[in-house]
Amino acid sequence: MAGGAPRRQPTLDEVAELAGVSRSVASRVLNNAPHVSRAKREAVERAVRQLGYVRNPTARALATRQTGAAALVVAGEEPSIYADPFFAQVIVGASAALEEADLHLMLCLAASDRGRKRVEELLRSKGADGVMLMALREDDPLARMAEEAEMPVVFGGRPVGSAPRWYVDVDNVGGAREATEHLLSRGRTRVAAICGRLDTEVGRARYRGYRDAVLAAGLDPYPPQEGDFTESGGAAAMAASLAEHPEVDGVFAANDNMGAGALRTLREAGRLVPDDVAVVGFDDLVVAQVADPPLTTVHQPINAFGREMARMLVALINGQEPTPLILPTRLVIRSSS
Amino acid sequence: MAGGAPRRQPTLDEVAELAGVSRSVASRVLNNAPHVSRAKREAVERAVRQLGYVRNPTARALATRQTGAAALVVAGEEPSIYADPFFAQVIVGASAALEEADLHLMLCLAASDRGRKRVEELLRSKGADGVMLMALREDDPLARMAEEAEMPVVFGGRPVGSAPRWYVDVDNVGGAREATEHLLSRGRTRVAAICGRLDTEVGRARYRGYRDAVLAAGLDPYPPQEGDFTESGGAAAMAASLAEHPEVDGVFAANDNMGAGALRTLREAGRLVPDDVAVVGFDDLVVAQVADPPLTTVHQPINAFGREMARMLVALINGQEPTPLILPTRLVIRSSS
DNA sequence: CTTCCAAATGGGAGCGCTCCCATAGAATCC
DNA sequence: GGATTCTATGGGAGCGCTCCCATTTGGAAG
Numbered sequence: 001m002a003g004g005a006p007r008r009q010p011t012l013d014e015v016a017e018l019a020g021v022s023r024s025v026a027s028r029v030l031n032n033a034p035h036v037s038r039a040k041r042e043a044v045e046r047a048v049r050q051l052g053y054v055r056n057p058t059a060r061a062l063a064t065r066q067t068g069a070a071a072l073v074v075a076g077e078e079p080s081i082y083a084d085p086f087f088a089q090v091i092v093g094a095s096a097a098l099e100e101a102d103l104h105l106m107l108c109l110a111a112s113d114r115g116r117k118r119v120e121e122l123l124r125s126k127g128a129d130g131v132m133l134m135a136l137r138e139d140d141p142l143a144r145m146a147e148e149a150e151m152p153v154v155f156g157g158r159p160v161g162s163a164p165r166w167y168v169d170v171d172n173v174g175g176a177r178e179a180t181e182h183l184l185s186r187g188r189t190r191v192a193a194i195c196g197r198l199d200t201e202v203g204r205a206r207y208r209g210y211r212d213a214v215l216a217a218g219l220d221p222y223p224p225q226e227g228d229f230t231e232s233g234g235a236a237a238m239a240a241s242l243a244e245h246p247e248v249d250g251v252f253a254a255n256d257n258m259g260a261g262a263l264r265t266l267r268e269a270g271r272l273v274p275d276d277v278a279v280v281g282f283d284d285l286v287v288a289q290v291a292d293p294p295l296t297t298v299h300q301p302i303n304a305f306g307r308e309m310a311r312m313l314v315a316l317i318n319g320q321e322p323t324p325l326i327l328p329t330r331l332v333i334r335s336s337s
Numbered sequence: 338m339a340g341g342a343p344r345r346q347p348t349l350d351e352v353a354e355l356a357g358v359s360r361s362v363a364s365r366v367l368n369n370a371p372h373v374s375r376a377k378r379e380a381v382e383r384a385v386r387q388l389g390y391v392r393n394p395t396a397r398a399l400a401t402r403q404t405g406a407a408a409l410v411v412a413g414e415e416p417s418i419y420a421d422p423f424f425a426q427v428i429v430g431a432s433a434a435l436e437e438a439d440l441h442l443m444l445c446l447a448a449s450d451r452g453r454k455r456v457e458e459l460l461r462s463k464g465a466d467g468v469m470l471m472a473l474r475e476d477d478p479l480a481r482m483a484e485e486a487e488m489p490v491v492f493g494g495r496p497v498g499s500a501p502r503w504y505v506d507v508d509n510v511g512g513a514r515e516a517t518e519h520l521l522s523r524g525r526t527r528v529a530a531i532c533g534r535l536d537t538e539v540g541r542a543r544y545r546g547y548r549d550a551v552l553a554a555g556l557d558p559y560p561p562q563e564g565d566f567t568e569s570g571g572a573a574a575m576a577a578s579l580a581e582h583p584e585v586d587g588v589f590a591a592n593d594n595m596g597a598g599a600l601r602t603l604r605e606a607g608r609l610v611p612d613d614v615a616v617v618g619f620d621d622l623v624v625a626q627v628a629d630p631p632l633t634t635v636h637q638p639i640n641a642f643g644r645e646m647a648r649m650l651v652a653l654i655n656g657q658e659p660t661p662l663i664l665p666t667r668l669v670i671r672s673s674s
Numbered sequence: 675c676t677t678c679c680a681a682a683t684g685g686g687a688g689c690g691c692t693c694c695c696a697t698a699g700a701a702t703c704c
Numbered sequence: 705g706g707a708t709t710c711t712a713t714g715g716g717a718g719c720g721c722t723c724c725c726a727t728t729t730g731g732a733a734g
Binding site: 009013058064 | 719720722723
């Protein structure tokens with residue numbers, strides 16, 4: 001947008017001409033292909049420098065039928081998922097891995113109808129070399145479309161009720177189980193669960209883990225108290241839980257935001273944490289650290305989640321056959337339990 | 338990637354042939370251009386449906402010299418900037434605005450050298466129709482390269498020491514001033530400042546606002562106590578500040594994370610908030626809400642920040658001449674002051 | 675000095691689309 | 705009724721690159 005001559009970008013032909021070689025040779029040099037004499041290679045490199053030549057990625061894409069980009073589709077509709085640092089960290093991880101493979105990252109937030117339509121078009125038009133799909137809802141049509149698209153697709157987290165061919169997930173069940181076992185090992189016997197949305201696999205899996213642990217201890221699990229993964233949702237769920245089950249002495253919250261909300265409600269209700277009620281969260285975000293008291297939580301490797309998703313996609317694009325991956329979690333004990 | 342015939346995508350020629358028209362007519366129909374009879378238009382539409390035709394965006398891009406994508410470049414090197422929900426919200430806002438203009442979002446995290454190189458290439462190869470540039474450091478070469486690129490460029494936040502032609506920014510000075518005035522109006526006279534990195538414009542601007550307010554009240558500003566925008570950085574800065582200036586009765590923290598860190602340090606030091614020391618943050622993130630006590634802070638329209646950046650870019654791409662934009666902030670008073 | 679093979683080279687046909695332009699027909703105007 | 709506009713249509717030349725393939729070249733082998 002600077003002033004100056006509106007000169008066109010130099011093309012490969014011009015580079016070739018200046019270097020006194022054919023376009024083919026110039027192309028080989030740029031692609032680091034063999035069958036080029038040292039002299040001509042250097043001549044081309046000189047011409048490239050002299051003209052300030054940069055290869056036109058679009059033309060290259062058309063000729064090679066590869067776009068050089070991978071898409072990360074986030075299908076969640078509720079804004080809260082984006083407010084969450086989780087989302088950002090995944091992006092960072094994926095971005096780093098794609099960078100290694102020299103792929104660009106296209107980010108598609110398929111919240112609105114229009115957004116979803118664009119994703120569909122992307123899938124069908126092969127507008128990217130591959131797709132990572134996250135935060136799918138139950139029966140999300142995007143899942144089927146992705147499977148049908150003749151394009152590498154990696155799922156981030158499993159869609160509800162189905163295990164796709166390629167996915168990366170966090171061990172939600174195991175993490176929730178460990179968190180709950182931790183509460184039980186602290187002598188708590190009346191542990192309730194504040195769940196995330198139960199129409200997501202994450203929400204279900206974490207409740208399942210909680211349930212498993214409680215059952216294994218020979219106790220009765222509480223029914224899921226559904227929150228929406230937000231701080232206020234957690235606070236409300238905690239209030240409801242307290243009203244119905246005042247005897248509660250432990251709470252497993254399916255994420256840190258809700259855990260923080262639970263802490264707030266407990267404080268307002270005059271219950272001491274962890275003396276009266278112990279609380280455990282999930283995610284290990286900043287929120288957990290700054291909460292009062294600092295929240296015991298389940299750490300998950302969010303950055304690795306994004307990174308591995310991207311690596312799997314790259315492998316797929318390169319014609320390999322990676323295997324699904326489930327990342328481990330780790331309990332981080334703080335003062336809330 | 339599903340099984341089935343590995344048939345090629347249908348091309349526009351095939352659509353035209355099936356519809357019994359020329360490629361030109363078919364193209365006009367797809368582009369909603371005039372000079373097409375009703376009959377042929379319908380025939381083409383039918384053929385499109387029958388073949389499941391989707392236009393190849395790469396070929397289109399090559400012919401039109403427009404990629405259909407805009408890039409959002411985040412130049413920050415420290416991971417903390419990404420951990421912050423700020424980043425995610427901006428993306429969401431930008432994404433929504435780009436969606437309206439039917440542009441795809443390419444996200445470039447130019448943290449590593451390699452990342453920066455790719456951005457440079459993107460800029461020079463016109464790999465996108467326009468670029469939004471965020472989180473530039475002092476003397477970041479990316480700024481110059483962007484200005485030189487013959488491509489629409491919008492800055493998110495101003496680079497240190499220069500006002501680019503087109504940018505969107507938050508009124509950091511005004512917000513910081515208001516926050517500090519608020520502390521002063523509460524009767525605090527020894528207000529210190531925990532700043533962000535002073536090699537960023539945000540860090541400087543917020544300190545400037547603080548300074549203005551203190552000077553206007555006829556008091557002496559404290560020197561900047563530099564943090565790194567993280568919770569622990571804030572805690573450390575608070576500790577340092579307390580050691581050097583134990584008389585402090587008010588703290589302006591340049592963001593919420595550092596504000597939360599300051600609260601932690603104060604609690605550990607046995608100072609009561611807000612009784613002994615009042616604290617104000619900046620950003621209005623979840624952290625501010627869950628902090629104990631909840632943090633008074635300066636709310637900024639993060640989503641709008643991203644949205645307006647994208648809108649400005651779209652205007653630029655469409656050949657218009659938008660004017661720079663500075664978004665207002667708003668003080669949110671909670672219990673920490 | 676031939677024969678043969680591999681490396682080096684350049685020509686040219688795409689990739690799938692847009693868009694300019696020439697042509698033909700239909701409508702409009704003195 | 706012929707000149708003048710339109711609108712509709714299709715042909716074809718790109719957009720800038722890759723890559724197959726035919727040709728040339730330089731030795732090594734016989």
